[in-house]
Amino acid sequence: MSEKEEDDDENGSGERCYPAESKNREGSICVIPERCKGCGFCIEFCPVQALEASEDTTEKGYRPPKMTGDCVLCGKCEKVCPEFAIYLKEKEEDEERGEWI
Amino acid sequence: MMEPGTYFMEGNTACAEGAIAAGCRFFAGYPITPASEILERICERFPEVHGSYLQMEDELASIASILGASWAGRKAMTATSGPGFSLMMENYGLGLMTETPCVIVNVMRGGPSTGLPTMVAQGDVNQTRWGTHGDVGVVVYAPSSPQELFDYTIKAFNTAEKYRLPVVILSDEMVSHMTEKVEVPPKDEIEIVDRKKPEDPPEEYLPYRPDEDLVPPMANAGDGYSVHVTGLTHDEKGHPSVDEKTQSVLVTRLIDKIRKNADDILEYEEYKVEDADTMIVAYGSVYRAAIEAVDMAREKGYKVGLLRPLTIWPFPEERIYDLAREGIDSFLVAEINFGQIVYEVERCTGGASDTYLAPRMGGTIHTPEEIVDRIEAIDRGEIPAFKE
Amino acid sequence: MSIRKSRDWFSPDYMEQKSKKEGTYGLHPLDNYLRKDRIPHIWCPGCGLGIILNSYLRALKNSDIAPEDTAVVSGIGCSGRAAGYVDVDSFHVTHGRAIPFATGLKVGNKDLVTTVFSGDGDLFAIGGNHFIHAARRNVDFNVICVNNFNYGMTGGQAGPTTPQGAKTSTTPWGGFEQPFNLPAVAAGSGAVYVARWTTYHVEKLIESFEEALNKQGFCFIEVLSPCPTGYGRKVGLKTGKETMKYYKENSEIKPDADPSEVALDPEDPESKIIVGNFVDREAPTYQDERGKVFGEARKKMEVDG
Numbered sequence: 001m002s003e004k005e006e007d008d009d010e011n012g013s014g015e016r017c018y019p020a021e022s023k024n025r026e027g028s029i030c031v032i033p034e035r036c037k038g039c040g041f042c043i044e045f046c047p048v049q050a051l052e053a054s055e056d057t058t059e060k061g062y063r064p065p066k067m068t069g070d071c072v073l074c075g076k077c078e079k080v081c082p083e084f085a086i087y088l089k090e091k092e093e094d095e096e097r098g099e100w101i
Numbered sequence: 102m103m104e105p106g107t108y109f110m111e112g113n114t115a116c117a118e119g120a121i122a123a124g125c126r127f128f129a130g131y132p133i134t135p136a137s138e139i140l141e142r143i144c145e146r147f148p149e150v151h152g153s154y155l156q157m158e159d160e161l162a163s164i165a166s167i168l169g170a171s172w173a174g175r176k177a178m179t180a181t182s183g184p185g186f187s188l189m190m191e192n193y194g195l196g197l198m199t200e201t202p203c204v205i206v207n208v209m210r211g212g213p214s215t216g217l218p219t220m221v222a223q224g225d226v227n228q229t230r231w232g233t234h235g236d237v238g239v240v241v242y243a244p245s246s247p248q249e250l251f252d253y254t255i256k257a258f259n260t261a262e263k264y265r266l267p268v269v270i271l272s273d274e275m276v277s278h279m280t281e282k283v284e285v286p287p288k289d290e291i292e293i294v295d296r297k298k299p300e301d302p303p304e305e306y307l308p309y310r311p312d313e314d315l316v317p318p319m320a321n322a323g324d325g326y327s328v329h330v331t332g333l334t335h336d337e338k339g340h341p342s343v344d345e346k347t348q349s350v351l352v353t354r355l356i357d358k359i360r361k362n363a364d365d366i367l368e369y370e371e372y373k374v375e376d377a378d379t380m381i382v383a384y385g386s387v388y389r390a391a392i393e394a395v396d397m398a399r400e401k402g403y404k405v406g407l408l409r410p411l412t413i414w415p416f417p418e419e420r421i422y423d424l425a426r427e428g429i430d431s432f433l434v435a436e437i438n439f440g441q442i443v444y445e446v447e448r449c450t451g452g453a454s455d456t457y458l459a460p461r462m463g464g465t466i467h468t469p470e471e472i473v474d475r476i477e478a479i480d481r482g483e484i485p486a487f488k489e
Numbered sequence: 490m491s492i493r494k495s496r497d498w499f500s501p502d503y504m505e506q507k508s509k510k511e512g513t514y515g516l517h518p519l520d521n522y523l524r525k526d527r528i529p530h531i532w533c534p535g536c537g538l539g540i541i542l543n544s545y546l547r548a549l550k551n552s553d554i555a556p557e558d559t560a561v562v563s564g565i566g567c568s569g570r571a572a573g574y575v576d577v578d579s580f581h582v583t584h585g586r587a588i589p590f591a592t593g594l595k596v597g598n599k600d601l602v603t604t605v606f607s608g609d610g611d612l613f614a615i616g617g618n619h620f621i622h623a624a625r626r627n628v629d630f631n632v633i634c635v636n637n638f639n640y641g642m643t644g645g646q647a648g649p650t651t652p653q654g655a656k657t658s659t660t661p662w663g664g665f666e667q668p669f670n671l672p673a674v675a676a677g678s679g680a681v682y683v684a685r686w687t688t689y690h691v692e693k694l695i696e697s698f699e700e701a702l703n704k705q706g707f708c709f710i711e712v713l714s715p716c717p718t719g720y721g722r723k724v725g726l727k728t729g730k731e732t733m734k735y736y737k738e739n740s741e742i743k744p745d746a747d748p749s750e751v752a753l754d755p756e757d758p759e760s761k762i763i764v765g766n767f768v769d770r771e772a773p774t775y776q777d778e779r780g781k782v783f784g785e786a787r788k789k790m791e792v793d794g
Contacts, residue, residue, distance in 0.1 A: 015516055032516055037534035040730045045689075062534070079547070079691040082539020082729075083529060084517045127597055129589075148783035149790055153596045157589060158622040165586035165619075166593030169562070172580065173597025195583050304509040322578035323598050325557035329524070329573060331581035340527060341573060341581070 017089065018067035020050075027073050027090040031064050035085035038062030042077035042086050051077065102150075105287040112277040113138035113180075115247040116206060116270070117146065119254030120178050122291055125204070126152040127170035127177040129163040131185060134218040135274040136208040139180040160185035164192040164205065168267075171203045172330065174321035176258055180206035182274075183225050184215065187232070194233035195332045196267035197355065200309070200317065202296055204257045209273040209385075211463035221274040222463030223385055223437040227444075229269045230414050236352055238359030240366055241269040241414045243384040247281045253411070259294035260366060264358060265316050271413060273437070275386035275466060299326065309351075310337040315358040359415060368411035369420060373399070377406030378428060379476055382421075382446055383435045384410050386466050391435055394472035403476055413442065421449035431479055434487075435459040435467050443487055455486040498522065498549075498556055507576070522546040522556075524576045531570060535721075535729020537688035537714030541635055542571055544691055545604070548698030560601045562591040564616060566642045567716075568608035568635040585615030588623045588632065595630050599776060602702060603630040610640045610648040613669055617649070624678035624707050626775040631701040631708040634671060637716035645719035652755050656723050670752035675709040676768050682708035683748055683768035687736035688715065690764060697766060706774050713762065724755075740764050 017028040029051075036058060042065050043051045050069030057063055065077070065086065075088040102122040110118070117139050120128070128147070130140040144154045153170070157163045160181050167177035181189065186207045196203060211217025212224045225232075229241045240260055244253045254270060261268040297318040299306045308328040311317045320326035333341035334348045359366065373395055374380070383391035388409050398405040408424070410417050421432070432454055434443040440458050447456040459475045461467055478484045498521050507515075511525045520528075523546070532538045549559065556577050563572040565584035572579035578601075582590045587605045595603045605612075612620055612634050620632070639657050640646040647657040650668045657664065675683045682704050686694045694712060701708035715721055715732030726732040743751075744765035751767065754760040773781075 030516070035529045037529070039535045040728075041540075041733060044730050044733070076691075078518075079543065079695070080540060082532065082536060082543065084519060084523065084539070084543065087517045127593065129593065148786040153779075155592065155596060157592075158618050161586060162589035162592075162619050162622070165582065165589035166596075168582070169580070169590035169593025169595075170597035171593075172578075173594045173601065175597040177593065177597070191583050192586060195586075302506075304506040321598075322560050322580075322594060323557060323601050327556065327576050327578060329579050329581070331573065332583055333581065340524070 016064070016066070018071070020067065020071035020073055022072040025073050025090065027088060029067055029071055029077065030087055030089050031066075032085045033058045033064040035083045036062050036064040037083055038064070039082060041080045041082065045080050046077055047074060048072055102288060103285050105285050108283050108285060109280060110247050110283040111138060111280045112247040112250045112272065113208070114142050115251040115283045116180070116254050116272065116277070117142035118285070119251040120204070120258070121146060121150055121152070122251070122285070122288070123176065123255040123258035124293055125176045125178050125258060126150065127167065127175040128152065128179065129155040129157050129166040129170070129177070130179050131157055131160050131163050131181065133160075133182045133185050135210055135277055136180040136182050136206065138277070139206060139208075160188040161192065164189040164196070167203045168192060168196050168199070168201045171201045172322045174323070176202070176262070178204040178206065180208065182208050182210045182218075183212045186225060186228065190233045193267055194235060194237065197233065197237045197239070198332050199330045200265040200319070200355075201267065202261035202265050202319075203267045204254065204261055204270065205267055206254075206270045206272060208277045209271060217463055219274065220464045221386055221437060221466060223273055223387070223441070224463065226271065226413055226436070226438065226441040229271060236356060238266075238356040239269065239414045240264065240266065240359060240412065241271050242411060243271045243413050244411075245276055245385055245388040245409070247276070247279060248283050250276065251283050251285070255291060255293075259292065262294045262296045263316070264362065264366070265296065265319060266358075271385065273385045303327065307337040308339040309335060311354060315354055315361060363415040366412060367415045367417060369417040370409045370411060372407040372409070374406035374408070374424070376404055378404045378430045379406070379479070380424060380429045380432045381405060381407045381435060381472065382410070382432055382442070383407065384413060384442070387435050387437060390467045390469045391472060393469035394476075397469055398473045398476050401473070401477075403480065405476060410442070416442070416445050416449070418445070418449045421446055422451060425450040425453035429454050431455045431457055433457045433459055433472070433475060433479065435472055435475075437461045437463055437466060440487065447487055457484055458487045503556065519543065519546045519550065522549060522576055523574055527574055530574055532567060533718045535715055535717045535732070536567070537637070537712070537716070537729065537732075538567060538571065538635060540688040540691060541633065541694070541712050541714060542574060544694040545606070545633065545698050546575070547695050548702055551695070552699050552702045554602050554702060558600055558602055560591075560594055560603045562587045562594065562603065562605050564607040564611035566608040566611050566640065567637075568606060569611060569642075571606040585611055585619065587611065588616055588619040591630050592623055592626075592628050595628060596776070599629075604702075605630060605632045607632075607634065608641070609634060609636040609638065609650040609671070613649045613671065613674070621674070621678040624675055624680040624709070627679055627681060627707045627772055628775045629705050629707070631710070633698070634709065634711045635714045636671065636711050637714045637720055639716060639720040641716045641719035645716075645723065652753065654756055657720065668753070670749070671711045672709075672748035672751050672767050676748035679707070679772075680709045680768065681706035681770050681772050682766070684709070684766040685711040685713070685751065685764050687713040687740060687762065687764060689733050689736040689740070693742075693764070700766070700769070704769075706772060736762065
């Protein structure tokens with residue numbers, strides 16, 4: 001599986017966003033590496049195994065997830081993450097939120 | 102509240118009515134002799150005044166729920182006796198640590214343990230100061246009559262609201278069960294104090310940032326300030342901050358809050374002190390006997406006076422210190438225990454006077470004759486000074 | 490004096506205020522509900538508490554309850570720390586006393602949607618008496634019990650839900666006490682809503698929390714949660730991931746199960762973790778009943794009720 005491209009770090013937060021497309025929806029899965037504690041729930045419970053642990057580690061030594069497969073934008077990773085470290089950003093939402101950023 | 106007028110009222114009833122007059126609209130309690138009448142009066146009267154009464158499953162729940170109700174914005178009270186008061190110690194500490202205004206009535210009875218449920222004693226006095234773990238600053242009132250139970254319950258609520266802490270009313274079985282004349286004033290003559298509300302907007306408000314009087318303004322739950330309240334050592338935001346520096350800042354302020362405002366809180370009364378050389382110190386029901394004893398002793402030629410602490414804590418330390426150096430040779434502490442505030446009195450004299458104890462173990466109060474006999478015996482040098 | 494009375498967690502007015510308090514806008518969609526200066530939280534890698542908190546906040550978001558009408562009360566323990574992370578009026582009280590505190594809070598201000606968030610030991614050992622009475626009274630608040638089968642914060646001691654035979658720090662030779670069947674205790678005490686889920690069943694958990702938030706009366710949700718540090722590693726579930734997989738493989742969703750028959754029995758290889766919403770009934774709340782009686786009393790006293 002090839003590694004997906006990362007978005008530019010828009011808001012200077014160290015966040016890593018992986019764009020994905022599925023059916024008629026567009027969006028990205030964003031990871032906040034400094035919050036990740038490497039529990040592996042997102043990787044394990046992704047229904048399409050689209051995530052893998054990164055090679056690099058965070059300051060605390062954990063391996064945050066990176067997208068290597070075909071994400072279907074289901075949002076399971078967001079729900080199963082105990083650390084609020086990964087979330088689904090839908091394209092429309094992004095535009096809406098653009099007003100407040 | 103009750104219609105203004107003169108009533109013939111039991112102490113416990115007067116306490117409940119005082120609470121209602123003060124604006125208490127939440128009460129949680131558990132039946133215990135000799136405090137149950139307070140619960141009963143409250144639950145009879147609360148529907149009328151739109152108050153919430155909960156009979157909880159134990160005293161632990163009682164005190165926890167009054168803390169919660171206080172954070173919901175209500176003036177809240179519980180009432181118990183020794184065994185229940187012991188159960189309440191942990192959450193008494195929580196109330197002090199989180200600076201939650203509320204009132205706890207302890208109607209003292211014979212102890213330790215189950216003791217003498219229906220009989221008077223004064224064995225919980227030091228517990229109100231030292232009973233909860235850790236260092237705290239407390240306020241405790243000791244009324245001596247149903248009238249005072251009415252008046253000081255109102256005052257307890259005012260102090261609780263003003264200084265943000267649980268205030269204890271230390272009644273005893275005799276004061277609570279005696280029936281006497283109680284004057285209920287008109288509503289507009291009663292001073293009611295409410296807690297300080299924040300003036301800052303929510304984004305700037307810090308729940309534990311004190312004003313100059315060392316008391317932080319209090320936002321209630323539901324006011325939109327999103328407060329976090331914890332029993333852990335916390336910073337000004339209210340967030341746990343378990344380190345030595347925060348502990349030092351916080352706990353010092355909690356103690357100083359009472360110590361530095363002692364002039365406003367402290368209350369005591371004196372009787373025939375001007376030319377006295379012996380001073381009786383008594384509180385609660387014993388005060389009733391002691392004041393008689395002063396006059397009886399004077400008739401016999403002894404120059405006796407009486408100091409009655411109305412706040413046991415803060416204790417009238419400076420007054421005792423001054424009296425010891427202004428001509429009082431002996432202090433006679435009469436209390437229904439094996440010696441509790443006698444330690445304070447002795448400490449505060451600093452050795453400039455002698456301190457004596459007239460103890461009773463519980464069951465009945467001193468008689469005035471007994472106190473006078475004690476004074477005579479001290480005069481004859483038959484009684485040793487109080488030493489541990 | 491301005492008091493925030495926004496009706497929307499994402500209103501520009503609330504976002505503005507929150508960003509002023511904490512310095513930045515949120516990134517994660519639930520950041521508005523968190524005290525961001527306290528994140529990352531103290532819970533271990535693999536702990537299920539973060540998932541439960543995540544699900545609870547999502548349920549709050551979906552339920553459209555205003556932040557100033559929400560209160561969270563927790564006791565002592567790892568689960569008890571949850572109150573410190575939610576950006577609403579939150580109370581971290583003494584061990585076992587979250588429920589009576591919440592009773593006072595809710596009865597004192599009926600507009601507060603109150604949730605008690607605590608652990609198995611806090612709610613059912615020291616707090617057991619308070620639990621059954623609050624359920625009996627049917628006071629209107631929700632109790633989320635994070636069941637990780639031990640006292641995690643203090644180092645993994647046995648608790649009232651620890652399975653018989655488990656080795657914990659206070660049962661080093663194996664536990665010999667029977668554990669509680671929590672849904673049975675709740676249903677037997679009078680709770681009007683009783684459910685059990687695990688941290689694996691996130692979607693169901695969110696739904697269940699939403700139902701409880703919108704329901705009047707005493708609602709109880711037990712959530713089985715991994716505790717690899719305190720418990721899991723002593724019973725062969727060394728990581729949170731292994732525990733979650735164990736829940737996935739050994740659970741059975743049975744919404745109509747009788748609460749008295751859902752006791753957990755991990756020693757029995759045939760036995761499943763029964764999960765579901767077991768009880769969902771209507772009953773007058775404590776406040777309903779009190780309102781009736783006090784209303785009558787006021788009429789009798791000829792006072793305007």
